[in-house]
């Protein structure tokens with residue numbers, strides 16, 4: 001299904017990758033899902049931030065490339081954020097990068113968390129650890145996170161196409177509406 005672009009504005013999708021190794025399988029998952037989401041949103045653009053390129057520079061407040069990566073993320077409507085599963089959670093590299101953002105700094109954006117892992121018993125880590133981090137940053141997380149086993153990587157393309165078809169509309173709606181708090 002192709003979703004109409006109600007407001008006529010371009011949806012900017014960014015694939016943010018938190019693997020310390022460049023061009024990882026984790027990167028491939030983020031790139032694939034971002035492309036599939038763009039495929040059902042006419043006119044959508046896709047960009048990428050691979051944190052492996054920055055490495056330890058994510059910790060340097062004034063590093064120009066790290067600052068540019070933050071700006072690129074902020075210039076997005078939909079974030080596909082992928083990490084390898086490390087110690088039943090997301091990578092330290094990804095956390096160090098996201099610590100550059102203010103609390104609520106991703107307000108108005110939709111996010112899709114993806115964890116790639118080797119242990120089926122860690123499948124809940126994406127919703128128990130990763131999604132709450134993105135919510136703390138103010139992002140809307142309209143769908144359950146994706147935990148992908150290493151053995152499932154080869155079949156991810158067809159899964160991603162179906163997932164994008166089912167969830168793209170919710171992602172666009174979420175990026176238009178900042179999350180609300182009902183308690184203080």
Ligand SMILES: Cc1cc2nc3c(=O)[nH]c(=O)nc-3n(C[C@H](O)[C@H](O)[C@H](O)COP(=O)(O)O)c2cc1C
Pocket residue numbers: 019021024025026027083084085086087088089116117118119120122150
């Ligand atoms: C330091 C380290 C810790 C890991 N911890 C976990 C873990 O707790 N649970 C899990 O399912 N996989 C774990 N793995 C496996 C990685 O999640 C898996 O190899 C990775 O997602 C592969 O992604 P890549 O090919 O993009 O590097 C760990 C791997 C490393 C190197």
